[in-house]
Amino acid sequence: MPGPLRIRGSVVVPEAELLWRFSRSSGPGGQGVNTTDSRVELGLDVAATSALSPLLRERALARLADRLVDGVLTVSASEQRSQWQNRLSAEQKLADVLAAAIAPPPRPRVATRPSAAARRRRLEDKKHRGTIKRLRRAEPD
Numbered sequence: 672m673p674g675p676l677r678i679r680g681s682v683v684v685p686e687a688e689l690l691w692r693f694s695r696s697s698g699p700g701g702q703g704v705n706t707t708d709s710r711v712e713l714g715l716d717v718a719a720t721s722a723l724s725p726l727l728r729e730r731a732l733a734r735l736a737d738r739l740v741d742g743v744l745t746v747s748a749s750e751q752r753s754q755w756q757n758r759l760s761a762e763q764k765l766a767d768v769l770a771a772a773i774a775p776p777p778r779p780r781v782a783t784r785p786s787a788a789a790r791r792r793r794l795e796d797k798k799h800r801g802t803i804k805r806l807r808r809a810e811p812d
Contacts (some may be wrong), residue, residue: 676704676765679773682722682769682773683722684715685722686721688720689714690743691712692711692712692714693709693710693712693754694709709753710747710756712747713743713747713761713765714719714743714744714745715765717731717735717739717743717769718739722741722759727773735768735774744768744769746761748761
């Protein structure tokens with residue numbers, strides 16, 4: 672838990688760059704709900720982090736543009752009653768979001784033509800469907 676946050680491969684965020692915030696969580700929790708700060712917010716300044724190379728930083732900033740506030744990506748966790756479990760959950764969420772943001776772009780699709788057998792099956796299916804519809808029609812008297 673304490674220590675650097677591993678995103679993927681060689682991308683590791685130093686603990687000093689993680690911004691933690693704790694607050695009271697809403698919802699059920701019994702007698703301790705109004706006294707424990709179990710909700711966790713974890714932030715990372717994507718624009719200034721040393722964990723990302725310039726290429727990965729630009730990729731992350733572009734893909735996360737709608738989620739960033741002044742270059743800071745924030746995730747929150749309040750699903751569990753325990754602050755410790757919410758901390759683990761917040762770390763996992765941040766790692767997942769950042770890993771998806773810095774992932775390489777997918778390979779471009781190469782256009783291919785349908786095979787002769789696929790074209791033949793398509794036409795046979797169309798003819799069969801037309802036959803079914805034709806047989807449904809009321810015959811003229």
